[in-house]
Amino acid sequence: MDAPTAPQLTAFVGYQQVAQGPRDVVLAELRRRQDNPPAVVFDDLSGDRVELEAGTACGDAPPEPHAGASRHARGVGRPRLGVVAREVTLLPRHWEWLSRQPGGASVALRRLVDDARRVYADRDAVRASRESAYRFMSTVASALPGFEEAARALFAGDPARFAEQIHDWPEDVARYARHLSAGSWAAAPEHTA
Known part of the structure; x- marks a missing residue:
């Protein structure tokens, strides 16, 4: 890795x-x-x-957790594997199905999540790119003409309309919006009827 x-x-x-x-x-x-x-x-x-802390020198490490926190405190799980125990709420029929799976509920859930990550990787990348571009645009460009239409085009997966709406924006803003939104168009899933 x-x-x-x-x-x-x-x-x-x-x-x-x-x-x-x-x-x-x-x-x-x-x-x-x-x-x-x-x-x-x-x-x-x-x-x-x-947020960058202007008071720290370049190259300084980020501040340590508060003094009361122990660096060696261990939680539940298998730390060598990076496993973290969290609560999952399921219906009884889900727990019954999980209990019948080879390796138990944890193995089955990990397998399901890994399978879903593979199957939906392209869709998730498109969504992440759109959300990324929108976060930037809503912070810096929300007062610019065409912002709302650009946002609609972004989430509709319409790169031509998006480009048209941001065409007259300040050069740096438009360039960065195009950069962040690039993944929105590259692997956009096709909708079938």
Whole structure:
């Protein structure tokens, strides 16, 4: 399994992109700016807003959990496998079916989830891309003309109408919206009657 990569971030001040790259690069660029306007920073994969702590030096590790938390506390589950116990609410017929499965309920549930992840991977990627683009657009571009129609086109899977609606937006905003929405069109599932 590949090690997780550091998130790539993009910072905007108003409608202008002012920094892009790993956390420490974006943070350094925001600190370097003399005018120091408030920047809005986004995760390039999820479209989520990211809060950067301006008081920490670049490269500093994120703050530790509060002092009372133990680093060695163990929860329920099998820590070497990364298993986390959580509550699942099912109807009695579901529990009965699970109890009859080879390996028990946990093995059956893991298998079902893995199968569903494979079957719905393309659909989930399209949904994630649309949600990512919408999060960015609603934060930065909601006051721009065509925002509502662009959002409708995004969720309708209409790339031509989306491009038309964002065509007159500020260049950096339109480019980043296209970047975040790219997965919305690449693997869009076809609807059959």
